[in-house]
Amino acid sequence: MKKAALLLVITISNFIHAQNAFEANFSDTNRPSNKSFYVTFTDDKNNIDSIPIVILKGENTGPVFTMVSGVHGYEYPPIIAAQELLQELETDKLTGTLIILPMANPSAFFGRTPFLNPTDDVNLNRTFPGSKSGSITEQIANFISNEIIAKTDVFLDIHGGDANEDLFPFACYYNNTDNPKETAMAKKLAEASGFSHVVSYSYNLKKTEPAKYAFKQAVQDGKIALSLESGKLGQVQTEAVDLIKTGVYNMLSEMNMYNSEIKSTTDFKNITEQSYLKSEYQGIFTSDFKAGDTVTEGEIIGHIKDIFGVTLTVLKAPNTGIILYKIGTPPVNKDETVICIGYRIK
Structure with a gap:
């Protein structure tokens, strides 16, 4: 077998192994449960990256809610919020399943690299739906698209201001008129988040076009999907972290998935353009x-x-x-x- 073909076989084999690790943990019927594990990707240049995943299951079945932080590794408040939520969330208060990716782009985080994964110089949030035989970043995008999003009812993509970005916090969703039920629920969750401003983006993406962005991929796949933006300038602001956590708790409460006393008291404003x-x-x-x-x-x-x-x-x-x-x-x-x-x- 030629070297290039062998490397392709190894890459696909590694993807299948990662897929099976997630599938095994997701399909486990034991409830309640709290499982933490890694999925590992290797490309044809022998680059390796492992992304952490946590699956929380409540006593009773219900919706699958996924939250992803760290698609951009230099956006720190979402990553810190995820760490704190993992220590706070209790399965005995949960109905349904939470899939949490606390750091979707570890190489960018530990490499202190804005926007790009330093292993392949690719921007994960411009790569969806990705490729299972592509570079590390393309494989991560493909895994999130075809394994995580595929099993998700609600997909929450959490971002903040990168190293050079001054940002005003807001919740956002796509106004996808082709899926009015899912769009209405995304709007409802955004408005319940406790963020003072809710932004709706126009949506005219065709099914044959690459989504590029993580939560836009979920929208294209017909899921309830939205995003939170909080934090700025590659720094960790305590108020930005707390706002994200409040948003997550409020959304879970709105869906009757989590017994939480946190409620939104903010009068929000809608921004449509x-x-x-x-x-x-x-x-x-x-x-x-x-x-x-x-x-x-x-x-x-x-x-x-x-x-x-x-x-x-x-x-x-x-x-x-x-x-x-x-x-x-x-x-x-x-x-x-x-x-x-x-x-x-x-």
């Missing part, structure tokens, strides 16, 4: 605004300068709304999103 300002240049970004600030259409909200300090462009708000996230550090590259503004706020 977003505008994205992209840079036409590589340069240095400056702005006196921060995420969460309100801006007015036509207002100057930033500048991009060259390395000599000469202004290349002036950035003006295309809409009146709230800054959901922005670049929070000076470097900017061509075609990068510099600022996202949410508008049509109700």
